[in-house]
Amino acid sequence: MPTLPTTALIRAALPADETAWRQLWRGYCDFYKVKLSDEVSNRTWKRILDPDSAVMCIVAEVDGQVYGFANCVVHENTWETQPVCYLEDLFVIPSARGKGIGKALIEWLRNAMRAEGWARLYWMTREENNEAARGLYDQFAQADGFVRYVVRQPR
Numbered sequence: 001m002p003t004l005p006t007t008a009l010i011r012a013a014l015p016a017d018e019t020a021w022r023q024l025w026r027g028y029c030d031f032y033k034v035k036l037s038d039e040v041s042n043r044t045w046k047r048i049l050d051p052d053s054a055v056m057c058i059v060a061e062v063d064g065q066v067y068g069f070a071n072c073v074v075h076e077n078t079w080e081t082q083p084v085c086y087l088e089d090l091f092v093i094p095s096a097r098g099k100g101i102g103k104a105l106i107e108w109l110r111n112a113m114r115a116e117g118w119a120r121l122y123w124m125t126r127e128e129n130n131e132a133a134r135g136l137y138d139q140f141a142q143a144d145g146f147v148r149y150v151v152r153q154p155r
């Protein structure tokens, strides 16, 4: 990563990004201490590349190298006539943090929201999530106080 302030190119993920994406994805899963099966990761990557899937991914590239990604799902919403965009996963490699890449990824999505006519862009985070993530998110919106409940499939 160049040491000078650099503007990252934010763009949709392409087939050639697979190796970089998988490396970042592993870092993201490690951050959440989650072990996803290859089947899940393979399917997620496949859907990212599938134009008919609601899953999309943007990457941040500097000098030809990918340093971060955002995975999103665009979906219908009963409170809106337009679809909404859920930012599901956001990750920047540790060595490239604090240089504006996370912010550039969310800004790109905010612009896409306007261009695509999504009613909103939203995401969730753990209340105790690190200062970096909350510090970034607070620049875009105020947390709205919703609490998440999850009912899992019995195993």
Ligand SMILES: CC(C)(COP(=O)(O)OP(=O)(O)OC[C@H]1O[C@@H](n2cnc3c(N)ncnc32)[C@H](O)[C@@H]1OP(=O)(O)O)[C@@H](O)C(=O)NCCC(=O)NCCS
Binding pocket: 031, 090, 091, 092, 093, 096, 097, 098, 099, 100, 101, 102, 103, 104, 124, 125, 126, 129, 130, 131, 132, 133, 135, 136, 137, 139
């Ligand atoms: C959250 C994350 C994506 C931020 O990416 P980043 O590229 O480092 O963020 P940026 O450099 O764009 O930072 C933007 C803002 O965040 C805040 N911020 C960044 N690092 C910070 C830190 N260490 N402490 C406090 N605030 C911080 C600042 O307000 C900064 O704005 P400023 O540059 O105007 O001061 C990155 O830290 C990350 O991948 N973390 C691990 C995974 C994660 O937490 N994902 C989100 C899960 S919900």
